[in-house]
Amino acid sequence: MQRLMVSQLLCLMILLPCKSALADSPAAINPADYTAPVCPSNYSPPKAGVCAPDVAAINALSETACTGAGVAFKAASAAAPASCVPSTPTPVPQCKDLSGYTATLSNGACTYNKTNVSSGSGDYIGDCFTISTIPPGSNLLRQVYFASGQKNLDNGDRDLTLIGAKKPWWSPSCVPDPDSTSGETQVSAGKLVEAGATRVGYTYGALTMPYKYYPGTKTFVADAPIGAYVGLRRGQAGSGYTLALAFTLSSVKANTVDPKTLVDGKPTVTGTTDVAAISLAAGMMFDILKSPSGRPFKAGLFFGVDRVSKSPTVSFPQNGKPWFALQLGYDFTDN
Numbered sequence: 464m465q466r467l468m469v470s471q472l473l474c475l476m477i478l479l480p481c482k483s484a485l486a487d488s489p490a491a492i493n494p495a496d497y498t499a500p501v502c503p504s505n506y507s508p509p510k511a512g513v514c515a516p517d518v519a520a521i522n523a524l525s526e527t528a529c530t531g532a533g534v535a536f537k538a539a540s541a542a543a544p545a546s547c548v549p550s551t552p553t554p555v556p557q558c559k560d561l562s563g564y565t566a567t568l569s570n571g572a573c574t575y576n577k578t579n580v581s582s583g584s585g586d587y588i589g590d591c592f593t594i595s596t597i598p599p600g601s602n603l604l605r606q607v608y609f610a611s612g613q614k615n616l617d618n619g620d621r622d623l624t625l626i627g628a629k630k631p632w633w634s635p636s637c638v639p640d641p642d643s644t645s646g647e648t649q650v651s652a653g654k655l656v657e658a659g660a661t662r663v664g665y666t667y668g669a670l671t672m673p674y675k676y677y678p679g680t681k682t683f684v685a686d687a688p689i690g691a692y693v694g695l696r697r698g699q700a701g702s703g704y705t706l707a708l709a710f711t712l713s714s715v716k717a718n719t720v721d722p723k724t725l726v727d728g729k730p731t732v733t734g735t736t737d738v739a740a741i742s743l744a745a746g747m748m749f750d751i752l753k754s755p756s757g758r759p760f761k762a763g764l765f766f767g768v769d770r771v772s773k774s775p776t777v778s779f780p781q782n783g784k785p786w787f788a789l790q791l792g793y794d795f796t797d798n
Contacts, residue, residue, distance in 0.1 A: 493599075494575035500556035500568055503533035509556035512571055516549035523547075561596075564659075587613050587623055587652060590664030590696075591637040598654035608648070609639045610664075621652040635695055636663050666705055667693045670792030672744075672765060677786045684781070688713030688742055692792065698750075705748040709765060709790075715740040717771065717779040730778070738777060740769045748792060761792040 502514035505521050514533070521534055529536040529547035533554045539545040558566035558573035566573050587610045594603050603625070612624035627643025630636075655662075670692050675684045690711025696703050717738045720730035744767025751760045765788050771779045 494561060494564055497559045497561055497566070497575060498572050500558055500571065500573055502556055503531060503554050506533055506554065509571070512556060514554050514556055516553070518549060521547050521549055587621060587662075587664070590662055591628055592625065592655060593661040593663075594655075594658070595661070596658045598650060598658040598660075601648065601650045601654060603648055603650060604645060606645070607637055608645075609637055611639065611647075613652075616651065623650055623652055623655070624648070625650060636665060661698070662703060663695070663697050665693070666696045666707075667691065668761070668793055670709060670711070670748075670761070670790050672711065672742075672788035672790050675786040675788040677781055677784055679784050680781070684715070684786075686713045686715050686740075688740075690742070692748075694748070696750075703750055705750075705761065705763070707746060707748055707763075709742075709744045709746070709767070711742040711744070713740050713742060713769075714738070715769060715771065715779060715781070717777050720776060720778050722775045730775075732778070736777065738771050738779065740771045740779070742767050742769050744768075744788070746790060748790060761790070763790045763792075764788070765790050 500509055502509050505517050505524070506514040507517060516533065521529075524534065524547040526536050526545070526547070533550055534547055535550040537543075537546055537548050556568065556571075558568050558575075560566070561575055564575040566575050590610045592608045592610065594605055594608065597603055597605070607628045607630065608625035609628035610623050611626050614622045616622055625648045627640045627645040628637040629640040629643075631638055668691070669689070671687055671689050673685060673687050675686065676682070677684065688711035690709055692707040692709040694705040694707025696705040698704055714737045716735055718732045719734045719736050721733050722730045724731040744765040746763055746765030746767075748761040748763030751762055766785065767788070768783055768785055769779075769781055771777075771782055
């Protein structure tokens with residue numbers, strides 16, 4: 464029920480569905496199979512770092528088929544009819560994309576390195592993983608999984624229990640699928656990071672916004688409110704961003720006024736005072752580098768408004784006025 468309420472709240476802000484299940488035939492990926500660079504379609508395999516066009520094949524392409532790298536459609540002229548021709552400059556050999564790896568082309572060969580983890584793993588229970596590349600040594604399928612359990616390993620990694628999942632209409636995340644036949648699968652979070660699995664899950668925590676900018680008056684204010692957020696985190700298993708709603712409490716500087724003494728029809732300002740303010744905001748946070756077993760530190764940008772209690776002797780000029788703020792926070796998500 465709690466998950467349902469949170470998801471409905473987030474759906475009001477934005478819908479980010481999990482990816483649909485892919486083909487369910489597992490296939491281990493070996494980076495060594497991708498060492499040879501490739502040239503665009505209708506170009507010969509690279510020789511000495513050069514892609515040579517198959518001119519006859521390219522000229523035979525129709526206008527609608529004359530798309531993509533290495534080709535361009537040339538309109539008819541008095542000297543020649545319309546045709547598809549090799550584009551200039553000639554394309555250079557490229558390394559194939561491999562999820563979870565970065566490719567480097569050197570001396571006519573591609574080398575692949577595992578993608579570095581860019582943030583802490585936090586807590587995985589309740590998160591969803593879309594598997595598009597099968598982690599080596601696992602029996603996962605290309606589908607969506609729900610993390611139902613986790614155990615800390617001695618090396619700082621986490622051993623996850625994954626079960627088949629489905630995406631209901633009311634949730635931007637997923638829920639366990641009681642009809643799944645894949646059963647439980649044990650896999651480390653590190654292997655999911657290496658395979659580039661997409662992670663989606665709910666998160667909550669504490670945050671502060673040290674500086675606010677009010678575009679209406681073009682002023683910066685430092686009041687450092689403290690509050691809580693709830694959001695939906697999305698990205699690869701080792702990194703991501705969070706779309707969140709925040710509620711904060713702070714002390715703001717307001718004017719004290721004398722309602723009985725008017726100047727130009729407005730109460731006279733007699734001084735300043737600190738008053739309590741409630742802020743409601745929405746924004747995006749990004750995970751910042753943290754230890755693999757820790758909860759990630761977050762930074763981002765929020766948009767919101769402040770509200771203070773109305774009083775005949777206190778005036779807060781920014782009451783209800785929109786602001787932008789840089790945010791710093793800490794992910795407290797933990798089941």
